[in-house]
Each structure stands twice: as C-alpha cells, then as structure tokens.
Amino acid sequence: MPAPLLSLRGLSKSYVTVRANRDIDLDVAEGSIHAILGENGAGKSTLMKLIYGVESPDAGEMRWQGNPVAPSSPNEARSQGIGMVFQHFSLFETLTVVENISLIVPGKKRALVARIRQLGQDYGLEVDPLAHVHALSVGERQRVEIIRCLMTDPKLLILDEPTSVLPPQSVRTLFETLLKLRDRGVSILFISHKLEEIRSICDHATILRDGAVTGHVDPREHDAHDLAQMMIGRDMPAPRPFVPREPGPVLLELAGLDYQPDDPFQMSLKAVSLKLHTGEILGIAGVSGNGQGELARLISGETRRHAEARDEVMMFGQPVGDLGAAARRRLGFAFVPEERLGRGAIPEMSLSDNSLLTAHGLGLVRHGLIDRGAEDAFTRRCIADYDVRTPGPQAEAGALSGGNLQKFIVGREMELAPKLFFVSQPTWGVDIGAATEIRRRLVDMRNAGAAVLVISEEIEELFDICDRIQVIREGRLSPSLTVSETRVEEVGRYMIGAEEGAA
Structure with a gap:
C-alpha cells in the first residue's frame, strides 16, 4: 500500500485555555479529494493553518511523502508542494492578475502571462492576465487564487469554503476543475459546510468535533443527514x-x-x-x-x-x-452586518460589553450607569439560547471562532424583538x-x-x-x-x- 501524501499523527494545538486541536490523526492519499467536516470551533481552520505553516503545533508529527516536515511559514509549505485558497481572497484590487501572481511566483511578465493562459485553458480557469482585479467577478477572482496556487506546482491544494461565494453555474465549473486536478495527481483538502457538495465530489471525509477526530468515512456512502449527525453528535x-x-x-x-x-x-x-x-x-x-x-x-x-x-x-x-x-x-429596527468584527462586535471587548452596543435599552443601563448584573444576565441568555461555545460572558469577542461569534451577534439582535x-x-x-x-x-x-x-x-x-x-x-x-x-x-x-x- 503506497504511503499517504500527507500524514498527521498526534497533532495538537492550544491557545491559552482553548485546545483547538487534540491528537489529530489524518492521512491524505495521492489523487484524493478529502473533506474536513466539523462544527464551528471544531478545529478545522486551526488544522489547516498547521498544515500550511501559518501556525506551529504544540505536539505531534507531520509527514509529507513519508518524510517528517514542520513548515514554519506558508512560503515553506509552498516549497514542499502545499497550496491554499482561503475563503476570503488575498488579492490586491488595484493590481492586475499577473501582477498579483508575480508577488508569489517569480518570472518575467511575458512568461507568467503565457503560463496563466495555459493553465486557464488546461483546467477551465480562463481569466485575462492583464485585467485589474477590481474589474473581475468573484468567480474570476477565485480562479486567480487557484491559478496562483497551481503555478507553484502543488501536490496538495487546500480549499476553505470554496463555493461560499459562487453562483450555482460557477460551482459546477469549479467542480469540473477539481476533478481535472485530481485526475492529474493533485490531492485536495476540501472544507465546506455544504454536505451535498461533499457527497458529490469527495471520496474521503474526516470528522472533527471539539478539536478531536471522531471518524473517517466515505461520504458517498452516507446521506447529508447522517453526515450532519456525525458532525454535531445529535439529531438535526x-x-x-x-x-x-x-x-x-x-x-x-x-x-x-x-x-x-x-x-x-x-x-x-x-x-x-x-x-x-x-x-x-x-x-x-x-x-x-x-x-x-x-x-x-x-x-x-x-x-x-x-x-x-x-x-x-x-x-x-x-x-x-x-x-x-x-x-x-x-x-x-435591528440588523446584523456581514462583517462580524468591527461592525458586529468589537474584538477587544468582552461579550458582555458587546451586548451593550445595541441592547443598552433593555435595562442594561440605568440612570447613566451600567447595570452589570443585567448585562451579565442578558449575555448569558444569548450564550445559552444560541449555543455559543465560549468560556463565559467575559471572553473577548475576538477570541471566539467566526461561527460562534456570528451566533452571539445574531442572538443579541434577535433578543431585541x-x-x-x-x-x-x-x-x-x-x-x-x-x-x-x-x-x-x-x-x-x-x-x-x-x-x-x-x-x-x-x-x-x-x-x-x-x-x-x-x-x-x-x-x-x-x-x-x-x-x-x-x-x-x-x-x-x-x-x-x-x-x-x-x-
């Protein structure tokens, strides 16, 4: 049996009191599209950061093509053959496509333009290399991100929620591209909350819950309801x-x-x-x-x-x-903005103090003074009723995972009735x-x-x-x-x- 392309054993990572990853074991085979499933705060993003060199593990071992590796930066991970497309793109809007790509990929402009066009033709990722990014659609911007990764010749491509910004027609095109990549030997780690998509394109799935692996399955052999139940550990x-x-x-x-x-x-x-x-x-x-x-x-x-x-x-x-x-x-009137941090909540403030931003009219402020008891009770109600995974009301908003912060903000606004x-x-x-x-x-x-x-x-x-x-x-x-x-x-x-x- 051939050795896996990527193998993790006992990988762990903690942030003060939060154990984001606990003894993670994971094998990614060559030519596989491998899903990572889990609730918010399950440790998916942290695990991808460890693989891509954004963070360093506290314990455990990572092997790449059978050899131990410990990437200390994304650049080092790319040199090994690991590429990643983040959910939120990292492109400069005032630069052209080829100028953005040249920030990571060395080479003369003419050669880069030719290679961008060739990759676009090979994988259905057509995009004008000379176009400014601000003039591109979201689907085209994602193509730029993927092309930029492909130009580093990756053997493993990590995709974080790749379909979250695409219309249905573009999702089908993306999947055709991923299947071409797989057929040419590129392995893909696919993070998504869309279970039907995972069932349609992935051949393996690893399930995380509370920072630990709870199972490895073939998603094609389970329906979306089964996968959801495995993720959250209870009936939907x-x-x-x-x-x-x-x-x-x-x-x-x-x-x-x-x-x-x-x-x-x-x-x-x-x-x-x-x-x-x-x-x-x-x-x-x-x-x-x-x-x-x-x-x-x-x-x-x-x-x-x-x-x-x-x-x-x-x-x-x-x-x-x-x-x-x-x-x-x-x-x-009440509203929940798209941007959680900065508009929905102030990251350096506690959840309790973030409650005050919009709920102060519910008796949290009396005669110009904050009623800490009322503030604490309101915040605890939001945490309990909306299943916010946090140590308590005094936790900083910026310390929560994106999904848990979203649940808190939605709960705070809904509680205003x-x-x-x-x-x-x-x-x-x-x-x-x-x-x-x-x-x-x-x-x-x-x-x-x-x-x-x-x-x-x-x-x-x-x-x-x-x-x-x-x-x-x-x-x-x-x-x-x-x-x-x-x-x-x-x-x-x-x-x-x-x-x-x-x-």
Whole structure:
C-alpha cells in the first residue's frame, strides 16, 4: 500500500485555555479529494493553518511523502508542494492578475502571462492576465487564487469554503476543475459546510468535533443527514414550518434608490426598489460584490442620504434616509452586518460589553450607569439560547471562532424583538446545526409577524426560509420572485445576467 501524501499523527494545538486541536490523526492519499467536516470551533481552520505553516503545533508529527516536515511559514509549505485558497481572497484590487501572481511566483511578465493562459485553458480557469482585479467577478477572482496556487506546482491544494461565494453555474465549473486536478495527481483538502457538495465530489471525509477526530468515512456512502449527525453528535432539528398568512403593512420600502459612492471600487446602486411587509421574509440573492454591502449600509443607516433624498428609504411609513443607525433602531429596527468584527462586535471587548452596543435599552443601563448584573444576565441568555461555545460572558469577542461569534451577534439582535429585522449573511461560516437553528428562529420571527430582510449568497438558504427573492446584480434589483413558483436555476440566471428582466 503506497504511503499517504500527507500524514498527521498526534497533532495538537492550544491557545491559552482553548485546545483547538487534540491528537489529530489524518492521512491524505495521492489523487484524493478529502473533506474536513466539523462544527464551528471544531478545529478545522486551526488544522489547516498547521498544515500550511501559518501556525506551529504544540505536539505531534507531520509527514509529507513519508518524510517528517514542520513548515514554519506558508512560503515553506509552498516549497514542499502545499497550496491554499482561503475563503476570503488575498488579492490586491488595484493590481492586475499577473501582477498579483508575480508577488508569489517569480518570472518575467511575458512568461507568467503565457503560463496563466495555459493553465486557464488546461483546467477551465480562463481569466485575462492583464485585467485589474477590481474589474473581475468573484468567480474570476477565485480562479486567480487557484491559478496562483497551481503555478507553484502543488501536490496538495487546500480549499476553505470554496463555493461560499459562487453562483450555482460557477460551482459546477469549479467542480469540473477539481476533478481535472485530481485526475492529474493533485490531492485536495476540501472544507465546506455544504454536505451535498461533499457527497458529490469527495471520496474521503474526516470528522472533527471539539478539536478531536471522531471518524473517517466515505461520504458517498452516507446521506447529508447522517453526515450532519456525525458532525454535531445529535439529531438535526426539523425545519420550522411556515404559518400561512397574508402579508401585512409595508415596514420597509426603497423607492427608486440611486446611490453613487465616493469610493471608485464600490458599486453604484441604480433605481433600487423593494417592499417588505410584516409577516414575510424577503431574500436578496446575488454574487458577492454586486452592491450588497452598499445596499446594506443604506438600509442600516451607516450610510445616510441627503435630506432631499430621505424618502428613498422608508421605515414604518416614515422617511428615514437621512437618519443614522441609532435613530432607526429606536423605531423598532435591528440588523446584523456581514462583517462580524468591527461592525458586529468589537474584538477587544468582552461579550458582555458587546451586548451593550445595541441592547443598552433593555435595562442594561440605568440612570447613566451600567447595570452589570443585567448585562451579565442578558449575555448569558444569548450564550445559552444560541449555543455559543465560549468560556463565559467575559471572553473577548475576538477570541471566539467566526461561527460562534456570528451566533452571539445574531442572538443579541434577535433578543431585541425587533418589528423590522435585517440580517446580512446570517449563516456565513456557521455549521449546519447552528445554521438550521438560526433559520428556524428567523422563520419564528416571520410567523410572529415581524418583517425580515435577508441578504445571503446561499441560494438554498433563501429558498428554505423566504417568501420572496430579489436578485442584485451590478447594483440593480431584479423583479420580485415568489419562492413557491421559482426554481433555483431561474435565480441563478438572474445572478449571471442571463435574464432580460434583471435590470
């Protein structure tokens, strides 16, 4: 039996009191697409950082093609033949494709351009080497990241949530590329929360729970429910049923909103119109970078309109376009931003103090003084009700895994019981158990009569929970699509501009 390409034995890593990885044993075979499954905080990201040389293990051994290795940096890992594409791309937008690649891959420009084109042709990763990155779609940017890795001739390619930013059509193209790479001898470590994708493309899966390996399986021999149960160690909760109801009054309306940002790399919004009623969930679908961030800031109040355009944003029947975020919250509005750290929470502050940012009106502040008891009780309720894995309310927000911090922020905002609730990327990087619970609670809010607006790049998520969907592309919104009468492929066509009505 041939030796595995990569072999880990007893790999461990701790951060103060948190044991992120505990005695990890893992073998990755040559020519294999190997999935790493686990809940948030299970240790997936830490393990990939150890393999890629971003972090160093406290104990254990790593063998590469049978020889012991200990990469101390990504550059050293690349020299061994290990490449990684992170979930959030690391490209300079003001540089061209070839200029970005030349930062890692040595060579003359003409030779690099030729090789980029050749790899694009070989693996279905066509991209213009001379194009500036800011002009590329998200799918094209991912191709640049993958090409950059391939130009270092990797034997192992690590992909962290590679489909999270892609429309369905681009996912199929990516999978065709990965199968070509596998057939040419490249092994792939594939991290994803999308279990059906793992079943369709991966031949092995290693399951992590609480930093330790709990199993090795062939995902093709198990359905998504079985894999989810292995990940979280319990039965999956059933989806929350929709309560049939007629939509009530309009709580949010955008009426022909036009917006030209000062930043040349941001997206202009053009004649954006939508209406959101009580007792419904409206989803905004779209490929990342098509104006979702700009739209979110205009709705939240982080970006204000001038007084003459204040009626382009209406909440609760009154113009709010020129009001800030705090004034809109006082009307009964709450929101969860896409960026967890910095906008959703302050990383250096405790969870308790982060509760104060938006929940101070629930009795956490009395006569100008913080009621520490009330603050602690509110924070503990968020931690318990939303299954936030943390040592306690005094833990720093920045010390939590991305998924656990997301659960805390969503819980904090839901505890405000808003009449109008807006959430951007509600389950980004959140494992399937927590994602299901967040979706159940959003449906509960809708069933109780709240108006809920969701921006998400997960089409399946929007089809699970929304009454209606609109697609944003190049700063414009599509017509409203009733979910019960719409297919996923139709939304995908709007996302790539193949529908004439997407203007």
